Amino acid sequence: xxxxxxxxxxxxxxxxxRLSGKDVVTACSADPYSGSVNYYIYSFEEMASFLDVDMxxxxxxxxTIHFIDPEVLEKWIRNTYGDEELADAISEQTDVYKNxxxxxxxxxxxxxIINPVKELLVRRLExxxxxxxxxxxx
Amino acid sequence: xxxxxxxxxxxxxxxRSIGTIDTGxxxxxxxGHGIGSxxxxxxxxxxxxxxxxxxxVVTIMSSPLAGTxxxxxxxxxxxxxxxxxxxxxxxxxxxxxxxxxxxxxAAGWDGIVIEGAASSPVWINIVNDKVSIEDATGLWGxxxxxxxxxxxxxxGGGSVNFDDWWDVAGSRDAGRTTQRPAVLANGPAGDxxxxxxxxVHDAGAGAGQGGFGGVWGSxxxxxxxxxxxxxxxxxDPKTLxxxxxxxxxxxxxxxxxxVRQPSTGGVGMGGLAAGRSTPSVDNEPNRVTGxxxxxxxxxxxxxxxxxxxxxxxxxxYWSGAGLSVRDMRKATDMLQxxxxxxxxxxxxxxxxxxxxxxxxxxxxxxxxxxxxxxxQYQTLSFAEKWLDVLCRREGIGNDMAEGVIRAAKxxxxxxxxxxxxxxxxxxxxxxxxWSLPQVEWCYGSLMGDRDINExxxxxxxxxxxxxxxxxxxxxxxEKFVKQLxxxxxxxxxxxxxxxxxxxxxxxxxxxxxxxxxxxxxxxHRHHTRFWKQSMxxxxxxxxxxxxxxxxxxxxxxxxxxxxxxxxIMGKEMSYEEGVEIGRKIWNLDRSIWVMQGRHRDIEKFAxxxxxxxxxxxxAVTVYQDDKWQYSMEPFMHIDAAKFENWKTKFYNLExxxxxxxxxxxxxxxxxxxxxxxxxLQSAGKLG
Numbered sequence: 001x002x003x004x005x006x007x008x009x010x011x012x013x014x015x016x017x018r019l020s021g022k023d024v025v026t027a028c029s030a031d032p033y034s035g036s037v038n039y040y041i042y043s044f045e046e047m048a049s050f051l052d053v054d055m056x057x058x059x060x061x062x063x064t065i066h067f068i069d070p071e072v073l074e075k076w077i078r079n080t081y082g083d084e085e086l087a088d089a090i091s092e093q094t095d096v097y098k099n100x101x102x103x104x105x106x107x108x109x110x111x112x113i114i115n116p117v118k119e120l121l122v123r124r125l126e127x128x129x130x131x132x133x134x135x136x137x138x
Numbered sequence: 139x140x141x142x143x144x145x146x147x148x149x150x151x152x153x154r155s156i157g158t159i160d161t162g163x164x165x166x167x168x169x170g171h172g173i174g175s176x177x178x179x180x181x182x183x184x185x186x187x188x189x190x191x192x193x194x195v196v197t198i199m200s201s202p203l204a205g206t207x208x209x210x211x212x213x214x215x216x217x218x219x220x221x222x223x224x225x226x227x228x229x230x231x232x233x234x235x236x237x238x239x240x241x242x243x244a245a246g247w248d249g250i251v252i253e254g255a256a257s258s259p260v261w262i263n264i265v266n267d268k269v270s271i272e273d274a275t276g277l278w279g280x281x282x283x284x285x286x287x288x289x290x291x292x293x294g295g296g297s298v299n300f301d302d303w304w305d306v307a308g309s310r311d312a313g314r315t316t317q318r319p320a321v322l323a324n325g326p327a328g329d330x331x332x333x334x335x336x337x338v339h340d341a342g343a344g345a346g347q348g349g350f351g352g353v354w355g356s357x358x359x360x361x362x363x364x365x366x367x368x369x370x371x372x373x374d375p376k377t378l379x380x381x382x383x384x385x386x387x388x389x390x391x392x393x394x395x396x397v398r399q400p401s402t403g404g405v406g407m408g409g410l411a412a413g414r415s416t417p418s419v420d421n422e423p424n425r426v427t428g429x430x431x432x433x434x435x436x437x438x439x440x441x442x443x444x445x446x447x448x449x450x451x452x453x454x455y456w457s458g459a460g461l462s463v464r465d466m467r468k469a470t471d472m473l474q475x476x477x478x479x480x481x482x483x484x485x486x487x488x489x490x491x492x493x494x495x496x497x498x499x500x501x502x503x504x505x506x507x508x509x510x511x512x513x514q515y516q517t518l519s520f521a522e523k524w525l526d527v528l529c530r531r532e533g534i535g536n537d538m539a540e541g542v543i544r545a546a547k548x549x550x551x552x553x554x555x556x557x558x559x560x561x562x563x564x565x566x567x568x569x570x571x572w573s574l575p576q577v578e579w580c581y582g583s584l585m586g587d588r589d590i591n592e593x594x595x596x597x598x599x600x601x602x603x604x605x606x607x608x609x610x611x612x613x614x615x616e617k618f619v620k621q622l623x624x625x626x627x628x629x630x631x632x633x634x635x636x637x638x639x640x641x642x643x644x645x646x647x648x649x650x651x652x653x654x655x656x657x658x659x660x661x662h663r664h665h666t667r668f669w670k671q672s673m674x675x676x677x678x679x680x681x682x683x684x685x686x687x688x689x690x691x692x693x694x695x696x697x698x699x700x701x702x703x704x705x706i707m708g709k710e711m712s713y714e715e716g717v718e719i720g721r722k723i724w725n726l727d728r729s730i731w732v733m734q735g736r737h738r739d740i741e742k743f744a745x746x747x748x749x750x751x752x753x754x755x756x757a758v759t760v761y762q763d764d765k766w767q768y769s770m771e772p773f774m775h776i777d778a779a780k781f782e783n784w785k786t787k788f789y790n791l792e793x794x795x796x797x798x799x800x801x802x803x804x805x806x807x808x809x810x811x812x813x814x815x816x817x818l819q820s821a822g823k824l825g
Binding site: 020024028029030032034035037046050059061064065067103104106 | 570571770
């Protein structure tokens with residue numbers, strides 16, 4: 001996993017702020033039974049908790065995928081929070097599928113980076129809480 | 139008579155009279171939904187009444203194949219005028235699994251017909267041939283689990299140990315069993331006429347869609363209990379066993395020696411490793427369970443007893459809202475006990491939270507949420523409180539019990555929410571499902587009465603596209619399409635039925651607005667009306683077009699369906715003949731909707747469905763650049779004008795007047811439905 005440098009106190013506070021209005025971002029869940037369901041995500045913390053893609057479960061038709069387009073996530077983190085380092089780290093992960101021509105292969109590779117991206121978010125959240133002295137809940 | 143028991147209980151709650159209907163009078167309809175619709179048509183004289191009207195007729199139908207070793211058919215079809223759909227609460231259906239259907243047959247009944255409304259709460263007690271209407275005063279308002287437990291106690295006379303043999307009617311000669319009564323119970327939501335009230339059997343088998351909980355509430359009907367010690371006559375038991383063994387040997391997942399690793403095929407491809415779709419929590423021990431006679435049990439029971447039998451969307455009641463998986467499961471149990479339809483409320487509570495976040499809903503806000511404090515939204519106690527106020531219609535709960543669409547209308551938010559997709563409910567007030575890109579799902583729902591909830595095509599598409607291993611073994615998109623359409627009689631030569639192209643010029647030639655798609659939708663509607671809702675082969679296993687545990691990837695459809703039917707019923711029924719009976723049933727249902735107010739002009743999707751939105755999941759097959767390929771289509775949406783043209787193609791194919799969408803006399807008479815044509819004509823609604 002990409003090492004993230006310690007964020008400033010100002011950035012940490014911003015990342016733990018609850019959002020409203022245009023800053024709220026849409027993620028979604030899906031499973032073979034229920035279809036796709038949208039969720040509005042109101043905070044960085046919620047996003048870190050929400051995301052989860054078990055690649056085995058996709059082929060097994062078991063469990064639920066919690067997903068966001070990584071490029072949407074990258075822009076959200078860059079533009080809403082101004083966390084350039086984290087956004088760059090996510091962007092780096094997207095390199096694995098950017099040149100895929102086959103739409104299914106593209107999608108599967110997109111799914112495959114969600115959990116590594118989640119780890120980045122969780123790590124960032126822990127850093128923020130360490131700085132601000134709050135206990136990690138994720 | 140094989141398969142059928144020969145009689146259907148006819149119970150009038152107003153007059154408290156109990157009679158029988160001869161199943162033979164309706165045998166041409168197959169069973170299940172077909173017979174249910176035919177009886178409804180005959181007994182419900184005014185089809186335009188409200189679902190809460192005492193004159194509404196509710197049928198609860200088994201399958202002629204249930205109560206035998208036929209795989210997956212222990213399902214029960216509930217029909218009648220619903221209270222959920224919007225703007226017109228259509229005549230509708232819901233279906234649940236478990237052991238109710240098999241038990242009904244063991245008691246000697248093919249179904250139950252409920253007419254009228256009681257003046258005080260009642261429950262129906264069926265013990266073999268004996269049917270009685272019992273006082274439910276003490277049960278009213280009780281949750282669905284407690285109701286079932288209390289009825290078990292009452293049927294057993296308070297002294298029966300259900301872990302051992304017991305005499306069901308007080309004497310050994312009257313029949314003995316080791317089984318508990320199978321009870322279909324209404325919850326406190328339905329008792330209070332909630333439009334999202336549902337009926338629950340055992341821990342988590344539920345008839346959710348349609349609002350039948352509310353309908354039962356209006357009839358003061360709390361539960362139906364059945365215990366039987368008889369059996370179903372099977373014409374050729376050996377052949378039935380042979381079919382079952384053929385399935386097991388050639389298509390089931392053998393965990394010790396799988397043809398392919400389980401990761402190369404889920405339930406839609408056959409060979410489900412049972413109980414897999416609900417992840418275990420903290421490695422909690424659990425065991426697999428399923429409906430009576432199922433060959434692919436999909437449920438589980440846990441050591442802690444939480445989340446038992448809840449297998450499908452019910453787990454989404456409070457998902458994505460910050461609860462731990464363990465608490466989500468507890469919330470789901472609360473939902474089952476309240477008897478509330480998850481499909482109406484999971485989107486509802488999420489949308490209410492959106493309104494709260496925007497400052498439009500909350501205690502003292504424009505939409506006053508009293509007594510619900512949405513600052514507690516991410517807690518289990520709030521999920522419980524949310525259900526409680528709905529069930530009791532307390533404060534904002536009075537709006538919530540009207541269902542999400544009617545609440546949105548009352549709050550002045552409906553038009554906006556269906557424009558922005560804040561409410562992802564594309565047709566008739568029913569939530570989206572696999573509506574896109576699996577267009578057969580949204581088209582079928584709009585041409586029908588509800589979210590169709592039929593995974594016939596979405597399961598195989600999901601697995602084939604996501605399972606690279608199968609593709610490497612030769613399951614190309616072309617082979618996939620050929621194999622599926624090859625079984626879609628009588629249209630089996632038309633591969634373009636599965637071309638999901640929606641732009642780039644092919645959409646009206648071979649894609650989703652073409653005549654090929656009209657054939658596909660027609661096949662799907664007809665097929666499921668018979669094989670899935672009348673014979674009641676489970677949606678999660680049938681049809682089996684492709685099977686990963688078969689060496690050649692050949693699915694068991696139609697061999698299994700045809701030979702199971704023949705073995706039990708003692709007569710031939712080809713797959714195509716079943717589809718044709720399904721067409722008759724579909725046209726009867728369509729005629730009832732027409733009487734209720736259906737017209738081409740109102741068969742329109744919610745506005746958001748015509749805007750581009752991002753829906754990343756669901757691979758489909760498309761024909762592009764002169765070849766078939768699997769494709770993700772995350773931006774697929776419906777072009778309103780092209781869809782209108784498609785409707786004309788579909789109506790013409792079905793033999794309906796393209797100006798109105800109403801069946802014509804010649805179509806109905808060709809199907810043997812002259813009396814239906816006559817009734818439509820009397821109503822001035824013949825196409």
